[in-house]
Amino acid sequence: MNKRLNLLIVMIVLAMGIHVAKAQRNIGPPSLTSAPQACGTLTNGFDFTAELSPGNALPTNNEFILELSDATGSFANQSDITELGRVTGPNNGTAATSNINFTDISVPTNANSDDFRIRVRASEVDIISEISDATAFHFFDDNLEIILNGRDEIIFCNVASFAKEIAVEVRDENDNSVDVNTLKWEWLKDGAIIPGENSPSLIITEVGRYIARVPLGLCNNFFNPLNRSNAVDASLINPDDITIVTDDDFSFCPDEFKELRASLVDFSYNYQWIKDGEELDGEISPNIILPDNDFGGEYTLRIELSEDCTLITDLVTVTNEGSSITVPLPEGLILLPTQILTLTVETDAPIGSTFRWIRDTNVLIQGITTGPTIIFDVPANGVGDYRVEIDALFPDDPCMTMLFSETIIRSAERFDIVIAPEEVVDCEQDPITITLTEMVGITSTGDRVPLTTEQFDFFDFEWFNDGVSTGETSLSLDVSRSDSGGSFELRAVFRPGGLPDTVSNNLPIDFLSSDIILDITPPVLEPGESVVLTAPLNVNFTYEWYVIENGEEVLIDGETTNTLTVTEDGNYFARISTSLCTVDTQTAVVGGPAALSELIPNVITPGGNVANDSWVLPNSFSENDVEVTIYSSNGKIDFQKTGGYNADWPNDSASQASELIYYYIISRSSTVVKKGTITVMR
Structure with missing residues (x-):
């Protein structure tokens, strides 16, 4: 009987084990269904699915959680696991396989690896899925713009070798600078990755095409070209390859179309045409159209291809086969009452050429040239439009040039x-x-x-x-x-x-000096109080006030008078402009008793108003080895004292401080330590 009972118990236990096994539900490895890789931006999302095996119902509040491993594919460290998303169910019991679907899942902004793995975990029961195969997860902010070398090409000339650093900058959608060190980098030369180069800058020593990019593994092609900079070509130019060319030769008649061109045309380069050693104003294109007059001479072309390469072509000599007016008439002239105005032109036309002076449409005089200068005396009240015409003598001028120059003569009111x-x-x-x-x-x-x-x-x-x-x-x-x-x-x-x-x-x-010292009243900033900084007052001056923060000059908006009220410690200065120039005052250090300024005041306001009646020096200048000398504006000594200075001036002023500007020199042990000006304001 005992044997039968034991056998029954064993059979019951086995049956229960088989039932429990059927009730236990498993989750297969999740997979990415909407794309081959999770190449994420700020706006896109991805779909994932995992198979849930048949079995009994799960708690109705159970959620399935999609989890991302660390960048190496490990789930060993809980703090490195990222939750990507969660869904409720399917939690019903079923005899068939069902799918757990996750839709529109965002890629974490710090994801950048081809070796991530994913899994699914149930929140209310102890079920964890199988782990997926390696899956690429990469995030890139597609609003960023990567700029290499300011988009400038790199061109060297006249060198056998070179070494130059190029670097990236990154701008966001608002054109703000982004710290390049927050991104990873890799460099490509002629399409191939440069091993070991992963900083935001690169020293290049070879010609080629260079690109910097944020490495995004299997997502590189997806983000191309967003994750890479502009291409920068580094090249070496042979100066002999760049010349000045023209359609035929460099000899022209004045009435011919006369164009000189650079053999290398690229409108990203800077061009400057030069004639007879002088730059031609406004001629900054790869070509130049020569004028009809005075175009003969020696021409060169300066081309700035990059900051590392500026070339000057070999000169070419342009010959005028005909004649020209070498000194034309001015564009316009004023004829003063009683004045006899003389019009003068100069020409290289052959002697014996015919000339005519014309006012409006009337020929006033004509003749034969006897030299290079042709003149005409305009009579009083002879306003009008004047023109000189010259018919160059043939065959001395094979072009049979017809020359002219014009001016307008007016009277002035x-x-x-x-x-x-x-x-x-x-x-x-x-x-x-x-x-x-x-x-x-x-x-x-x-x-x-x-x-x-x-x-x-x-x-x-x-x-x-x-x-x-x-x-x-x-x-x-x-x-x-x-x-x-x-x-x-x-x-x-x-x-x-x-x-x-x-x-x-x-x-x-208005004269200014570079050593203007601001008055600080009172000299110490007490808690909860304020001090006033004062610059010399002049109605012709304009003022801007600045505070220095982290080494940078920061403009204080709205402060445009000669005074500034300050309630916070700091370093302040005024930028003073006249109609002719601009200077910055010396920096005034504003602080509490521990930061009492050693700056010397350069403004006093005598007249019984108590404040600034006297010229007060910091205590360090009251010692016996200090000599104070004050000069009037004409250079005469107005005050002098050695040691023990105690706000003695202007009470002891020889001129009674009657002038606007005085000059001071402070010496210690016969060595000048301070000098400047004092403005007396009443």
């Missing part, structure tokens, strides 16, 4: 004169020379016609400073710092009379 500095002005410059730069006659139709320098002799000139005559009558004026500047005008009077006097533009001259 009034004049306009412009004064300006003689040269670009440095704020430290002393003196500044200002001069008459332009004088034009204005016709009844509003045309502006420049006067000749010879016509200046018909006028009397006089310089004025702030409305007061300086007594100077030349065409230029030196303004020195000791004159304290001011506003200058030049007045012109037509000596014969009958035309209105003329006054030039008003030109303010």
Whole structure:
């Protein structure tokens, strides 16, 4: 009986084991169904599926979770496993195989490997699928733009070998810079990967076509060309291969079509044509059309192919087989009352050539040339359109050239004169020379016609400073710092009379130095308080204020006066501009008691207003070995003291601080340590 009972128990246990085995459900390895690789962007997604074996129902709240391994395909470290997505069910019992489907799954933004593997895990029961085969997962932001070498080609010439660094930059969809070190890189030369090169820059030493790209494994072709830069060609140019060419030879008649061309035409290059050693203004194309007059000479062409290669071609000599007008008439002239205006042209036409002077349509005079210069005296009130025509003598001129030059002569109702500095002005410059730069006659139709320098002799000139005559009558004026500047005008009077006097533009001259020190009041920024920075005041100055942050100059918006109220510690300076130049003040260090500035004030405001009545120096300049000397604007000593300086000036000023500008020198042990200016503002 016991044997039968034992056998029954064994049979029951076996039956239960078989039932449990049938109830246990398995999940096959998941696979990517929508594409061969998961090449992800910000906008796309992918579909995956896995087979769920038949069996009993699973808990209704069970979810299937799609998980991604680490980049090597391992699930060993839980922290390296990424959840890609989850779905609820299918959780019903079934006698047939069913599918677990995951749709529109995004690729993680840090994914970049061909060796990822995926699996499916049930949330409520202990079921984990088989692991998939290796599957490529790569993400790339397709809004990024990769730029290599600024899109510039690399061209070398006149070298046997070269070495040059090229680098990538990355811009986002808003054209903001992206840190190139956040991406991986690989380099290709002539389509082949360069082994071992994976930084965002590359030293190249060979000609070829170079591309940098973000390596995306099996997804490289999917993202091409988004994940790669522009191609940059590195080449060596033989200078002898670039020449100046023309259709026939370099000899022309004036009336022929005359074109010179570069043998190498690429509009990404910079061209400059040069004639007889002088650059031709505006001639910056690969070709040049020569004028009818004065085109003979020696031509070269400078071509800037890259920053590493600038070539100048061999010169070619262009011959004028005919004749030309070498000095033409000006485009327009003003005829002053009582003036006899002489028109002059010069020509290389053979002596004995016929010429004609024509006003409007009437021939005024004609004759035979006796030299290179042909002149004509325009009578008073002889306004009109003038033309000189020259028929070059044959056979001395085989082209039988017909030459002409034209000008328009008008009378002026009034004049306009412009004064300006003689040269670009440095704020430290002393003196500044200002001069008459332009004088034009204005016709009844509003045309502006420049006067000749010879016509200046018909006028009397006089310089004025702030409305007061300086007594100077030349065409230029030196303004020195000791004159304290001011506003200058030049007045012109037509000596014969009958035309209105003329006054030039008003030109303010203000001197600045490069060592302007800002006043800080109070000198210490107490908690919850503010300090005021003050720059020299001048109605002709414009002001910008900056604070230095992380070594960069940051403009403080809206601050355009000579003062700035500061409530935070920092380094500040003002950028002061006059009509002629711009300087930056010295940097003012604003801080609490521990950061008390050692800067020397350069502005005082005496007059009983308590603040800034005296010139106060930092304590370090009150020692016995320090000498303070202050000079008036004419160079005389206004104050001098050795040791023990204690805000003694301007109380002890020899001039009673009556001038606007003073100069100081501070010496320690006979060595100059500080110098600058003091502005007295009342």
